Amino acid sequence: MAGRKPGNANKRIRKRSSLARVKSNYFDYSLLFIILFLVAFGLVMVFSTSSYTAELKQQSATYYLKRQGAFALLGIVVMLLVARIDYHWWKKWSLLMMYGVIGLLVLVLILGAASHGAVRWIQIGPLQFQPSEVAKIVIIIFTSHMATIRAARIGDFKIMAKVMVLPMVAVALIAKENLSTGIICAAITLMIVFVTSPKVKQFLMMGIVVVIIMVFFLMIATYRVERIKIWLDPEKYEKGYQTLQSLYAIGSGGIFGKGLGQSIQKLGFIPESHNDMIFSVICEELGLFGAACVVAIFILLIWRCVMIAMSAPDLFGALIVVGVITHIAVQVLVNIAVVTNSIPPTGVPLPFISYGGTALCGLLIEMGLVLSVARQIRIPKEY
Numbered sequence: 001m002a003g004r005k006p007g008n009a010n011k012r013i014r015k016r017s018s019l020a021r022v023k024s025n026y027f028d029y030s031l032l033f034i035i036l037f038l039v040a041f042g043l044v045m046v047f048s049t050s051s052y053t054a055e056l057k058q059q060s061a062t063y064y065l066k067r068q069g070a071f072a073l074l075g076i077v078v079m080l081l082v083a084r085i086d087y088h089w090w091k092k093w094s095l096l097m098m099y100g101v102i103g104l105l106v107l108v109l110i111l112g113a114a115s116h117g118a119v120r121w122i123q124i125g126p127l128q129f130q131p132s133e134v135a136k137i138v139i140i141i142f143t144s145h146m147a148t149i150r151a152a153r154i155g156d157f158k159i160m161a162k163v164m165v166l167p168m169v170a171v172a173l174i175a176k177e178n179l180s181t182g183i184i185c186a187a188i189t190l191m192i193v194f195v196t197s198p199k200v201k202q203f204l205m206m207g208i209v210v211v212i213i214m215v216f217f218l219m220i221a222t223y224r225v226e227r228i229k230i231w232l233d234p235e236k237y238e239k240g241y242q243t244l245q246s247l248y249a250i251g252s253g254g255i256f257g258k259g260l261g262q263s264i265q266k267l268g269f270i271p272e273s274h275n276d277m278i279f280s281v282i283c284e285e286l287g288l289f290g291a292a293c294v295v296a297i298f299i300l301l302i303w304r305c306v307m308i309a310m311s312a313p314d315l316f317g318a319l320i321v322v323g324v325i326t327h328i329a330v331q332v333l334v335n336i337a338v339v340t341n342s343i344p345p346t347g348v349p350l351p352f353i354s355y356g357g358t359a360l361c362g363l364l365i366e367m368g369l370v371l372s373v374a375r376q377i378r379i380p381k382e383y
Contacts, residue, residue, distance in 0.1 A: 028374040031304045035079075035352070035367050038297060039072050039360070042353035049266045049281045050274035050355065064274055064355055071357030075364035082368030083375065087317060090369075094142040098166050101138045104131035105173035132174045132181045133362035136188065139167045140323035140366065143189050147196040148316040155199045160206065164189055168210075175217045179224060180346040182217070184330050186210050191326040192319050231344035243341050245269045246280040250340065257287030274355040276347050279339045298332050298351075308374045317373040324366045 043065060050064035057063075090097075108122060108131055122129060146163040153159045167189040175182025190210065194203045218224045226239070234240025249265035252258070263284045266273040273281050283291045302325055309321035328351050335350045337343040349359050 026375060026377055028304070028308065028371060031301070031308070031367075031371065031374065034297065034301045034304060035364070036076070038301070038352035039076070039364075041294075041297075042360075043069055043072060044260070045278055045282060045353055046274050046355050048261050048263070048285065049278055052267050053272070053274070067357065068355055068360070071360050072364075075361040078361065079364040079368035079371070082365055083371035085372060086376070087320060087369055087372040090141050091145050091316070094138075094145040097138045098142040098170070101131065101135045102166070102170055102173065105135065105170060107131075109173065109176060129358045132178055132185075133358045135170050135174060136181075136185060136327055137362055137365055137369075139170060139185055139188055140192070140320060140327070140369070143167050143192045144316055144319035144323060147192055147319055148314075151196050151315060154193065154197045155202065157202050157205075160193060160197060160202055163193060164206065171210075172213065175214065178347075179214065179217050179221075180334060180348045183214060184327060184334070184348070186214070187330045188323050188326045192323050195319060195322050196315070227344045227346065231341065234341065242271055242277065243345055246277050246339050247341060249280040249284040253284040253287045253291075255287050256289050257283070257285045260285050276335065276349055276354060277339055278354050279336055279350050282353075294353075295332075295336070298328070302329055305370055308370060308377070311377045312373050313376050313378060317376065321370050321373055324370050327366065328363070 046068045047062065047065040051061040054063040054065075055061045104122065111122070122131060143163065147154060150159050150163055154163060167185070171182050171185045171189065174185055190203070190207055193206070197203055226237075230237045230240045230243065234243040245265050249263065249270060252264070258264075263273075263281045265284055266281050270277050270280060279291070279294075282294060286293075305321050305325045305328075309318045309325065312318035312321060331348055331351050334343070334346070334348045335354075338345055338348065349356050351363055352360065
């Protein structure tokens, strides 16, 4: 009898270990707090930057704030609903969603509504939305699913091409009218494949092909070549006005800024300062210190997502989070680089902060997917 006690004890330990790794009720409240903070800060900055323009154009200083607030509330509700859905559920719909998004992107080219000289929206009555924002979510889910299925053989170039072919069709359709968003979607696809694939050479080859395609789209549109010239010498061109005013705003803010709501450049000098150029007004009102704090919050958000990706219960969940990380990181980098004239000017909003209902809702749905992955992290209990 004495000889059997250690075996029984080991069985009990193994049983406890298996019971400890059951599905937990874990919820990442720290990530939720960061998201809500960014959304709230975005609403404050949208009001600060748009109140003057809204008063002139809409006879209501809170016009843009109310619209963005409504989308924020809708987005948060949808985010929490998505967070409660098992992220594996999206697998069975990923192919259908991919075909649906490609159909919407084709529809944009045929019947899309134009704004600021670009055809990127679909108009349904009084509502407008950008299919490219929906495409980001679908590309993340579809590419993650396909990469998971093909993970064992994704080192084969043909298999890698099969994983990427439909996302790249969507990227090409987006890049036709919106090269910057096309680059972001291409980066999402490439990063998911890079994390899955063990062969770096094939990834580099695919990256080179994507760069060649993007250069092609750059050269076929004369206005894109003109943007490069404006970037190199903004004082020489009339369209360099926005870039110069953005740099004036950043420089005049100093270390601690002029104070919230005290921006001068937002008073018509920076066109639609509540959109893509909102970071320049943040620098003017809150200074270098405030801008650094905003960047630090984004770094904290990305770090938290990295921790979730590393702890994800399976490859599919990890790749979803990798796709979301890539989207946010690339978009933040591109937006700040444009505002500081580090790269040619292009229309990319600052995530969670710039005005735009479709973009905000899309980001919050992506964060709902991340929270869904986090909810299934298995945490062993200690005895």
